[in-house]
Amino acid sequence: MLSPEELESRLRAIGAERYHILHPFHRLLHDGRLDKGQVQAWALNRYYYQASIPAKDASLLARLPTPELRREWRRRLVDHDGDGVKPGGVDRWLALCEGLGLDRDYVVSLEGMLPATRFAVDAYVRFVRERSVLEAVASSLTEMFSPNIISERVSGMLRNYDFVNEATLAYFTPRLTQAPQDVAFALDYVKREARTRAGQEQVLAALRFKCDLLWAQLDALHFAYVAPGLPPPGAFRP
């Protein structure tokens, strides 16, 4: 058995090696080396990830055994879906897309999305639905690393692109407080509930799987819109 602290440090090591902040597409995005059409392609594809997060959280919520756990997970649903008065993350992502000049209905229709985005995101939703609660919670732990990438992205994009401003990127501001709150709970949960060495290995594998599916989404964007720049049939063309 690893101690809870050792488990946490192995989880952090996975992020240091595999989190999508290291992907060449994100480097280009943050450093201002993409054109507007390429940034639009990123936002349009990532919409499907954002829109699917509440579905995956709802499927996990249904399997959580205690009111305490369900309350905690329900907060995530409200963060993403809003409460009917305050807009949630999905709406704020659509505002980001519109701020970049995309048509909202076109984004929501998913017509221009890359097939690989669908395969990667659907794999995440399915993983959370089919694996143990422990693995499902662990797969959310990429959020341990997201405040770093978000601060880097927002400052880099504001500095480097004349077509984005603070209002366009407003999606990210609440994530800087929501993500650490999500992580504090989920990390505590896996450290407490992974009670065997095999369980700990499942936790580590779930985080690797999640890093891989975030990476695969950027591979697809890079292939279609950077190099060699071959969008598949029917995909968004800037």
Ligand SMILES: O=C(O)c1cc(C(=O)O)c2c(n1)C(=O)C(=O)c1cc(C(=O)O)[nH]c1-2
């Ligand atoms: O900007 C990013 O790079 C990034 C990464 C991640 C992540 O690591 O999965 C999430 C988000 N953003 C995000 O905004 C978000 O709402 C979110 C929810 C989850 C999740 O797995 O439940 N990850 C992420």
